[in-house]
Amino acid sequence: MELRHLRYFVAVAEARHFTRAAERLAMAQPRLSQQIKALETELGVQLLLRTKRSVSLSAAGEAFLAEAYQILARVDRAVTIAQKAGRGEIGRLRVGFVSSAAYNVLPELIRRFRISRPDVELVIEELSSDVQLQRLRDGHLDITFYRVDMESVPPIPASGLVRETVLSEPFVVAVPDSHALAGRTTIPLAALAAEPFVLFPRRLNPGFHDLIVRLCEAAGFTPKIAQEAILMQTIISLVAAGMGVSLVPASMAQLQRAGVVYRPLAEAGAHSEMAAMWRADDASPVLAAFLLTMRAVARQEVAGRLQESP
Structure with a gap:
């Protein structure tokens, strides 16, 4: 029959x-x-x-x-x-991200993807970069979003992973609102030479930590690290509490908190890269659809920044 x-x-x-x-x-x-x-x-x-x-x-x-x-x-x-x-219209996608990703492309990416793929189950986890990488390699995550210093991190095709820059954004200085530098419209890095810094721990994301240190060294000083915190929100809170200053991606200025102000760096070219990473052998149609949406959102973000530029 x-x-x-x-x-x-x-x-x-x-x-x-x-x-x-x-x-x-x-x-x-x-x-x-x-x-x-x-x-x-x-x-x-x-x-x-x-x-x-x-x-x-x-x-x-x-x-x-x-x-x-x-x-x-x-x-x-x-x-x-x-x-x-x-067609990638049903299934499951596990996404890891660092805290700062929640302040730039990730919310719009998730919103659009849920509209276009309402039947896909999204599992989203906020994790440090080192944990994300391990969980990605172990097959417990499908894609990750993290901060990276693209100049100091070598290519990774041999690792079986694919990395793609999603967003490049300038750094801004987070300072207590009572600080003398808070009155400036822009702040040169050299003006921070004597300031205590609140930074992300190197052990959790060497690339991002080293990028900030390298920028400071290019301005003629090594940052004095007074306090470390694993979440960007916590870094901003510690700055507001007067524990020090910090360099953070410009999108973090959306995090308005009493006691802290954000000022652009005087130096041009000091940028932070948000990258996505996934396994090269992952042929999931859901992941492929997610990547298409990610690239569309990234293009729109770049176009918006160009329109805002003087």
């Missing part, structure tokens, strides 16, 4: 007429009659009661029709699910 036999039987049962059923199926009536007869022979029961003028269902036919409906409905559902999965 094949699925087509079920469809043939359902067509005849609904039409109560072989000729009309054959027309609906776009097949010859004699062939349809042969197929139904073969089905009855295989089952060993009579499904249809035939007269010269009508066709009706036997008791066996009534029972078989109910089951045939369920089987065909499940088959149709299986086909639909398979097609949706192949």
